[in-house]
Amino acid sequence: DADVTQTPRNRITKTGKRIMLECSQTKGHDRMYWYRQDPGLGLRLIYYSFDVKDINKGEISDGYSVSRQAQAKFSLSLESAIPNQTALYFCATSSGTDTQYFGPGTRLTVL
Amino acid sequence: GENVEQHPSTLSVQEGDSAVIKCTYSDSASNYFPWYKQELGKGPQLIIDIRSNVGEKKDQRIAVTLNKTAKHFSLHITETQPEDSAVYFCAVTPGNEKLTFGTGTRLTIIP
Numbered sequence: 001d002a003d004v005t006q007t008p009r010n011r012i013t014k015t016g017k018r019i020m021l022e023c024s025q026t027k028g029h030d031r032m033y034w035y036r037q038d039p040g041l042g043l044r045l046i047y048y049s050f051d052v053k054d055i056n057k058g059e060i061s062d063g064y065s066v067s068r069q070a071q072a073k074f075s076l077s078l079e080s081a082i083p084n085q086t087a088l089y090f091c092a093t094s095s096g097t098d099t100q101y102f103g104p105g106t107r108l109t110v111l
Numbered sequence: 112g113e114n115v116e117q118h119p120s121t122l123s124v125q126e127g128d129s130a131v132i133k134c135t136y137s138d139s140a141s142n143y144f145p146w147y148k149q150e151l152g153k154g155p156q157l158i159i160d161i162r163s164n165v166g167e168k169k170d171q172r173i174a175v176t177l178n179k180t181a182k183h184f185s186l187h188i189t190e191t192q193p194e195d196s197a198v199y200f201c202a203v204t205p206g207n208e209k210l211t212f213g214t215g216t217r218l219t220i221i222p
Contacts, residue, residue, distance in 0.1 A: 004154075031208060040120070040214055040215075041214060042115075042117075042200060042212040042213055042214040042215050043155070043200065043210075043212040044212075045209060045210070048208075048209065050208075058209070059112075090154050090155070092154075094208055096208070098143045098145070098160075098204055098206065098208055098210075099145065099157055099160065100145075100157070100208075100210060101157070102147075102154030102155045102156065103154050104152075104153055104154050105152075105153070105154050
């Protein structure tokens with residue numbers, strides 16, 4: 001987990017606020033992902049990026065945007081947070097071998 | 112898209128006994144099948160994986176079996192220990208690194 005870090009680890013915000021979650025990795029991987037975890041629903045892919053100039057929508061991208069500032073950094077933004085975006089958010093990386101390495105997660109609560 | 116079903120959603124096992132978790136998938140093109148373990152407050156960690164050209168893979172007390180014809184694969188944990196208590200996720204991908212996850216199994220080892 002130390003190779004993939006996420007900030008903040010916990011965040012409470014109000015409806016309508018803009019929120020940014022940040023992910024950094026020291027694994028040297030090109031590929032980065034953002035997932036959302038909800039009880040009973042597993043992990044669902046929000047966005048992914050295969051290199052700095054590449055951004056792709058995942059399964060549930062509505063209401064979210066991302067920025068790949070560098071190979072090592074991938075940020076997830078909620079432009080106007082709503083309560084049903086309350087969830088655990090995970091960043092992951094991979095080197096192109098299918099195996100993904102996850103960060104420790106950010107617990108987001110939208111009131 | 113790919114659909115992954117995971118069963119059971121909860122499983123309680125006496126310490127020392129075996130645990131089996133099963134996943135079924137829909138896309139016959141899927142060729143990579145990892146299993147992740149998520150401990151409380153942490154991100155998922157890969158514990159074992161298998162590719163479609165192999166029917167079984169073992170790593171100490173953990174094994175994964177794959178039946179491509181029936182489109183299902185299973186995680187087997189033998190001689191369970193308290194530290195095996197966690198949530199386990201299966202996942203599949205057709206090799207494009209977009210993992211589709213199962214909904215998770217909460218495994219509890221009873222001392």
